Amino acid sequence: MTDNTNPEFAVDESTDDPTTDDMVTGTDVSESVTSSGATMQRDTVVSAENVSVWYNDDRALRDITLDIPEKQVTAMIGPSGCGKSTFLRCINRMNDMIDAARVEGDLYLRTKNVYDDDVDPVALRRRVGMVFQTPNPFPKSIYDNVAYGLKIQNKNGDYDRIVEESLKRAALWDEVSDQLDQSGLELSGGQQQRLCIARAIAPDPEVILMDEPASALDPVATSQIEDLITELAEEYTVVIVTHNMQQAARISNKTAVFLTGGELVEFDDTEKIFENPESQRVEDYITGKFG
Amino acid sequence: MATESREREGFGHVSRTVGVVFRYLLLAATLFGIVALTVLLIYVANDAIQPLTADPGWHLTFFVTLVVPTVAVGGYLLRTDPASFKFGGGVVGALAVSTMFAGGAAMIFVDIVQPVTWFGYVLALAVALAGVVAMERFDRQLPFLVRSVVAGAVAVLSLWLVPGLVRSLPVYPTDGLLLTASLGTPVALLVGRYAAAAAGKRGTALAVLGGVALVGVGSYAGPLIGVDPVPATVLLSVAVLPTGGYAVGTVRRHTERRPGLAFAGVILGGAVVGAVAVDALGFTGPQSWVDWGFLTSAHSGTAADAGLYPAIGGSILLMVTVAALSFPLGVGAAVYLEEYAPDNRFTRFIGINISNLAGVPSVVYGLLGLGVFVTYLGQPTGTVLIGGATLALLILPIVIISAREALRSVPDEMRQASYGIGATRWQTIKNVVLPRAFPGILTGTILALGRAIGETAPLIMIGAPNVLFSLPTEFSSKVSAMPLQVYAWASLFASDPFYRAAVPAGVVVLLVVLLSMNSIAIVLRNKYQNDQ
Numbered sequence: 001m002t003d004n005t006n007p008e009f010a011v012d013e014s015t016d017d018p019t020t021d022d023m024v025t026g027t028d029v030s031e032s033v034t035s036s037g038a039t040m041q042r043d044t045v046v047s048a049e050n051v052s053v054w055y056n057d058d059r060a061l062r063d064i065t066l067d068i069p070e071k072q073v074t075a076m077i078g079p080s081g082c083g084k085s086t087f088l089r090c091i092n093r094m095n096d097m098i099d100a101a102r103v104e105g106d107l108y109l110r111t112k113n114v115y116d117d118d119v120d121p122v123a124l125r126r127r128v129g130m131v132f133q134t135p136n137p138f139p140k141s142i143y144d145n146v147a148y149g150l151k152i153q154n155k156n157g158d159y160d161r162i163v164e165e166s167l168k169r170a171a172l173w174d175e176v177s178d179q180l181d182q183s184g185l186e187l188s189g190g191q192q193q194r195l196c197i198a199r200a201i202a203p204d205p206e207v208i209l210m211d212e213p214a215s216a217l218d219p220v221a222t223s224q225i226e227d228l229i230t231e232l233a234e235e236y237t238v239v240i241v242t243h244n245m246q247q248a249a250r251i252s253n254k255t256a257v258f259l260t261g262g263e264l265v266e267f268d269d270t271e272k273i274f275e276n277p278e279s280q281r282v283e284d285y286i287t288g289k290f291g
Numbered sequence: 292m293a294t295e296s297r298e299r300e301g302f303g304h305v306s307r308t309v310g311v312v313f314r315y316l317l318l319a320a321t322l323f324g325i326v327a328l329t330v331l332l333i334y335v336a337n338d339a340i341q342p343l344t345a346d347p348g349w350h351l352t353f354f355v356t357l358v359v360p361t362v363a364v365g366g367y368l369l370r371t372d373p374a375s376f377k378f379g380g381g382v383v384g385a386l387a388v389s390t391m392f393a394g395g396a397a398m399i400f401v402d403i404v405q406p407v408t409w410f411g412y413v414l415a416l417a418v419a420l421a422g423v424v425a426m427e428r429f430d431r432q433l434p435f436l437v438r439s440v441v442a443g444a445v446a447v448l449s450l451w452l453v454p455g456l457v458r459s460l461p462v463y464p465t466d467g468l469l470l471t472a473s474l475g476t477p478v479a480l481l482v483g484r485y486a487a488a489a490a491g492k493r494g495t496a497l498a499v500l501g502g503v504a505l506v507g508v509g510s511y512a513g514p515l516i517g518v519d520p521v522p523a524t525v526l527l528s529v530a531v532l533p534t535g536g537y538a539v540g541t542v543r544r545h546t547e548r549r550p551g552l553a554f555a556g557v558i559l560g561g562a563v564v565g566a567v568a569v570d571a572l573g574f575t576g577p578q579s580w581v582d583w584g585f586l587t588s589a590h591s592g593t594a595a596d597a598g599l600y601p602a603i604g605g606s607i608l609l610m611v612t613v614a615a616l617s618f619p620l621g622v623g624a625a626v627y628l629e630e631y632a633p634d635n636r637f638t639r640f641i642g643i644n645i646s647n648l649a650g651v652p653s654v655v656y657g658l659l660g661l662g663v664f665v666t667y668l669g670q671p672t673g674t675v676l677i678g679g680a681t682l683a684l685l686i687l688p689i690v691i692i693s694a695r696e697a698l699r700s701v702p703d704e705m706r707q708a709s710y711g712i713g714a715t716r717w718q719t720i721k722n723v724v725l726p727r728a729f730p731g732i733l734t735g736t737i738l739a740l741g742r743a744i745g746e747t748a749p750l751i752m753i754g755a756p757n758v759l760f761s762l763p764t765e766f767s768s769k770v771s772a773m774p775l776q777v778y779a780w781a782s783l784f785a786s787d788p789f790y791r792a793a794v795p796a797g798v799v800v801l802l803v804v805l806l807s808m809n810s811i812a813i814v815l816r817n818k819y820q821n822d823q
């Protein structure tokens with residue numbers, strides 16, 4: 001779908017980068033982490049190895065190690081403040097924007113460590129789209145919102161067609177097809193969030209990160225977004241943070257449970273996490289006894 | 292018996308005396324300033340315009356044709372349909388303010404910039420723009436360096452060649468047609484898109500063409516009613532076209548505001564009918580000192596003949612210079628400090644210093660201008676360039692502070708969204724931050740310009756002449772300004788006639804200019820706040 005040899009992203013693609021096979025041996029850091037027993041064999045797109053994040057002297061993430069499979073929905077759940085958003089921001093290096101943040105460990109997108117010195121974070125973010133918790137369309141027309149990524153990335157192609165396709169894929173086209181010149185801010189909250197999703201997928205990224213994309217929406221809009229995410233997973237790798245346990249159970253293939261203190265307690269197939277979790281703490285959290 | 296016991300069992304009282312006294316003291320303090328200012332303004336305006344010297348019939352006529360219908364229709368609309376009321380008032384206000392600006396612009400085209408020269412430069416810019424757009428269409432993937440070099444070369448070449456070429460043409464069209472092409476067309480392009488609303492490409496093209504045609508016809512029709520082609524074109528392009536476009540565009544977007552047009556029609560029609568009526572009935576108006584003669588003639592030793600023309604022109608040129616210097620410098624500094632500079636002790640120190648500079652007395656800036664530009668750089672005293680540069684320095688801190696404020700008000704989510712999709716910092720600033728902050732930046736700059744237009748002390752310090760008999764025509768010619776001229780009348784020519792006639796008239800003109808600039812800033816700010 002996307003060419004992996006994007007010259008902007010990595011200056012030299014070194015051949016001896018650790019591949020996902022090394023990861024299996026590298027998961028002995030924390031006993032509570034269960035190595036994924038994936039039923040379906042899929043390529044790993046994002047893989048984290050001992051990722052830790054500090055904000056000044058406070059440790060927000062502790063040695064996170066996990067593999068995110070291609071073209072599936074991976075959910076991150078856990079109590080507030082456990083570092084889900086922080087982890088998401090590690091993947092596209094948005095933590096670089098926060099002066100206080102410091103990241104340690106390795107995080108691979110395909111085979112390239114995104115924290116290598118030769119990685120341009122801007123080029124990285126062109127391969128990893130992001131949707132934020134509150135809808136944040138630009139104060140521009142609907143068309144310009146969706147075409148924004150194409151323009152800044154200097155993509156060639158028929159913008160009209162790409163905009164239309166992205167809006168269709170975001171299930172928004174029918175509602176806005178005759179008002180593309182209208183400001184994106186004049187849409188309802190749910191429409192705005194779908195516009196933001198269209199904006200994120202228009203430049204055709206490999207991975208889409210979503211940080212509680214439905215938390216500001218009503219149940220109808222939420223279920224629209226959920227359907228949309230399920231559909232997106234046919235073509236994209238989706239990582240979604242959510243506070244809504246049912247949502248994670250409904251839409252995700254894999255679930256990572258973070259608990260207070262920035263630990264990844266369990267990472268496994270969603271069914272397993274919700275029906276038969278390995279760890280007592282995860283079970284307590286999921287059944288609502290804790291968190 | 293029963294009532295007595297109930298009274299005794301009541302909740303009692305908590306004293307509010309101090310609070311009430313405090314509240315009324317605050318009210319008094321608020322009113323004091325407003326009342327004092329109003330009294331002063333009325334006093335000055337009365338001296339300048341002398342409304343009581345008019346025939347009672349004059350007042351009566353305008354009362355009947357203008358005041359009564361306006362109050363009746365306006366009051367009715369205000370109660371039943373406030374949105375239309377605001378729209379109608381907005382149209383009249385826009386026409387008034389834009390007519391004033393048209394007057395200033397006409398002054399420039401009549402006395403300072405020849406229409407041919409202006410046409411040459413506009414054409415050069417259009418050619419350069421067309422070149423750049425063509426290149427962008429041609430290939431989006433050209434490396435940045437190539438693009439900027441080519442764009443720069445095209446711009447420089449065309450600015451260098453085209454004006455000269457145009458001027459060396461053996462025959463040119465009339466001034467009116469030149470201005471129609473170079474002033475009316477750009478305005479019509481902007482206005483037509485608004486006026487056509489959602490009418491599609493054809494509708495927009497028709498609106499633009501209609502606008503251009505209106506200006507073009509006006510340049511020939513003007514002389515028939517005694518207006519020269521140049522002022523007629525400028526008036527149509529700068530005042531009539533934008534106001535009309537605003538009215539049409541708004542009505543097309545919000546059909547329910549149509550009554551507002553009727554309201555505007557009542558006001559404008561009333562004024563015209565009143566003017567025709569007093570003329571026909573032979574009533575004389577007030578013997579206002581602010582009249583056509585005052586606005587269009589130069590200083591004179593007799594108060595009754597003294598005019599403000601060169602000072603108005605000087606103020607306009609100074610404002611153009613100040614805006615051209617302080618806007619890019621101020622906005623540039625603000626963008627750097629807000630978007631690029633790290634938050635460390637050094638940048639905080641700079642920030643505090645800028646705030647301090649905003650409070651430095653203007654006479655000190657005058658001294659700075661004198662020291663730097665005249666003594667050190669050896670420039671001649673009192674020119675447009677030096678005056679403009681000094682005033683630009685004076686308002687630079689204010690521009691920086693207000694621009695920073697506007698940039699800070701851009702929500703961080705916007706920046707995050709842009710970075711998240713792979714934009715560089717520059718792309719984020721250019722495409723997201725600046726467009727969003729622009730109205731705020733503009734508001735701050737206009738208010739700062741308002742401060743500069745009223746400054747006298749720095750101009751005295753840099754040796755601007757008190758009295759000037761002709762408009763400055765170049766950046767290196769001597770300049771006077773409205774406040775300076777008023778000051779000269781009040782000091783050098785201090786005598787009763789000047790105090791009674793020229794000084795109040797000058798003050799009123801200055802205040803009207805200042806207030807209309809501020810009104811633009813306020814309208815912009817309101818629109819900006821509504822958009823958020």
Ligand SMILES: Nc1ncnc2c1ncn2[C@@H]1O[C@H](COP(=O)(O)OP(=O)(O)OP(=O)(O)O)[C@@H](O)[C@H]1O
Pocket residue numbers: 055060078079080081082083084085086087098100243
């Ligand atoms: N910009 C920041 N500066 C300093 N500390 C931060 C910053 N952002 C997050 N933190 C800290 O890092 C920890 C993890 O925050 P994070 O936002 O990742 O949690 P979260 O799991 O997303 O929570 P929520 O579910 O409430 O969104 C918290 O303790 C928080 O205080």
Ligand SMILES: [Mg+2]
Pocket residue numbers: 084085086211
């Ligand atoms: Mg979060």
